Amino acid sequence: MALRITVIGTGYLGATHAAAMAELGFEVLGLDVVPEKVETLSAGRVPFYEPGLEELLRRHVAGVAGSTGRLRFTTSWEEVGAFGDVHFVCVNTPQKQGEYACDMSYVDSALDSLAPHLARPALVVGKSTVPVGSADRLARRLAELAPAGDAAELAWNPEFLREGFAVEDTLRPDRIVVGVRSARAEELLREVYAKPVAEGSPFVVADFPTAELVKTAANSFLATKISFINAMAEVCEAAGGDVVKLAEAIGYDDRIGRKFLRAGIGFGGGCLPKDIRAFMARAGELGADQALTFLREVDSINMRRRSHMVELARETVGGTFLGQRVAVLGATFKPDSDDVRDSPALNVAGQIHLQGGQVTVYDPKGMENARRVFPTLGYADSVPEAVRGADVVLHLTEWREFGELDPEALGQAVAHKRILDGRNTLDPVLWRKAGWSFRALGRPTA
Ligand code: UDX
Numbered sequence: 001m002a003l004r005i006t007v008i009g010t011g012y013l014g015a016t017h018a019a020a021m022a023e024l025g026f027e028v029l030g031l032d033v034v035p036e037k038v039e040t041l042s043a044g045r046v047p048f049y050e051p052g053l054e055e056l057l058r059r060h061v062a063g064v065a066g067s068t069g070r071l072r073f074t075t076s077w078e079e080v081g082a083f084g085d086v087h088f089v090c091v092n093t094p095q096k097q098g099e100y101a102c103d104m105s106y107v108d109s110a111l112d113s114l115a116p117h118l119a120r121p122a123l124v125v126g127k128s129t130v131p132v133g134s135a136d137r138l139a140r141r142l143a144e145l146a147p148a149g150d151a152a153e154l155a156w157n158p159e160f161l162r163e164g165f166a167v168e169d170t171l172r173p174d175r176i177v178v179g180v181r182s183a184r185a186e187e188l189l190r191e192v193y194a195k196p197v198a199e200g201s202p203f204v205v206a207d208f209p210t211a212e213l214v215k216t217a218a219n220s221f222l223a224t225k226i227s228f229i230n231a232m233a234e235v236c237e238a239a240g241g242d243v244v245k246l247a248e249a250i251g252y253d254d255r256i257g258r259k260f261l262r263a264g265i266g267f268g269g270g271c272l273p274k275d276i277r278a279f280m281a282r283a284g285e286l287g288a289d290q291a292l293t294f295l296r297e298v299d300s301i302n303m304r305r306r307s308h309m310v311e312l313a314r315e316t317v318g319g320t321f322l323g324q325r326v327a328v329l330g331a332t333f334k335p336d337s338d339d340v341r342d343s344p345a346l347n348v349a350g351q352i353h354l355q356g357g358q359v360t361v362y363d364p365k366g367m368e369n370a371r372r373v374f375p376t377l378g379y380a381d382s383v384p385e386a387v388r389g390a391d392v393v394l395h396l397t398e399w400r401e402f403g404e405l406d407p408e409a410l411g412q413a414v415a416h417k418r419i420l421d422g423r424n425t426l427d428p429v430l431w432r433k434a435g436w437s438f439r440a441l442g443r444p445t446a
Contacts, residue, residue: 081117
């Protein structure tokens with residue numbers, strides 16, 4: 001009989017994973033402790049913006065006309081325990097309040113709620129990003145709590161999906177990494193991922209600590225790459241060089257590669273910033289903090305980008321934000337997402353607001369979340385409305401819509417034709433030709 005799969009936690013990761021598992025042909029039961037989320041998903045709606053996910057969900061969720069009916073959602077641990085052969089734990093691991101360490105409370109409570117309902121053979125698979133050593137601790141907890149005893153086993157299978165590409169990354173992952181302690185666990189996971197593996201995704205089998213570390217190491221590397229190019233942007237600015245050209249030229253060396261070399265206001269989101277901090281905190285606990293001191297520098301370069309952007313904007317409007325109208329294009333931490341967690345764009349907008357600027361923000365998908373997180377900023381429903389009467393325009397999230405703006409038309413609406421490109425995706429020649437004063441991070445002023 002085909003495997004039955006449960007997915008615990010239906011945020012970005014869990015909702016996508018559940019729909020993807022149904023797409024692979026499995027019977028899937030998703031669980032969330034928030035009844036509203038279960039209701040929304042059961043009605044075939046996704047409670048956040050992720051391209052292609054709602055279509056995928058509707059293709060499978062029971063009750064939606066024409067669906068396969070393979071996917072259902074519940075709030076019942078009992079039902080989940082009785083249903084699943086493989087249980088994926090996909091809950092959030094945020095940064096602890098007031099600390100760098102990772103908050104494991106959602107993972108711990110998921111395991112504590114699930115384990116007592118595991119009366120028959122089952123594999124519990126952690127997908128959340130956790131401090132190394134967690135899987136070993138959770139395996140011991142599972143053995144204590146599960147009525148099935150040894151027949152209930154743990155494995156670790158980190159998730160590498162990017163927001164905006166979550167469906168693609170889940171169905172066709174760059175690699176599948178599994179941390180296992182038995183041949184049976186490996187076999188079950190090979191069965192789950194048979195299709196993507198047949199289509200070419202490498203399947204890497206590792207021990208627990210290595211599997212956990214792969215995720216934090218990958219995110220640390222990505223963060224380091226971004227901060228490296230942002231450090232080069234600082235030097236370029238000092239020396240009169242162009243970081244965009246520099247990134248292109250070094251990226252042709254395929255040992256370096258062209259991806260993740262976009263200089264700008266730096267990285268944000270729910271993963272990279274908190275993951276590098278949690279990694280440093282964990283290394284400290286293990287007595288290996290020296291190995292990761294460079295990540296402190298990566299973090300520091302990244303945070304400097306935001307204040308640098310604020311300084312450039314202040315300089316552009318004559319040294320003070322008082323009485324100045326600042327239009328901010330972009331609120332999300334990256335395009336094709338409605339996520340504003342640790343968003344550099346919103347951070348810059350907030351700093352300017354706190355320094356007395358009159359800030360108006362527009363974002364194609366992030367308005368609702370931005371308003372909730374930062375209710376004191378001004379918001380507009382369109383680009384023309386946001387830039388009306390602006391003394392300076394800041395381009396802070398590289399939505400496609402912003403890349404297609406017509407500098408001539410926009411010039412009619414603003415008080416002063418000044419734009420700062422915080423993402424290095426606008427064409428300086430085009431904007432300058434239309435009479436704008438155009439500045440970008442790490443690029444020559446004219
Ligand atoms: C990241 C990892 O890419 C993913 O593998 C992991 O599972 C979760 O964390 P995500 O947070 O969705 O994914 O976003 P990502 O595309 O990595 O971008 C992170 C941040 O870096 C964004 O704020 C983005 O704007 C910024 N970035 C990215 C740059 O500033 N420059 C770049 O060249 C690339």
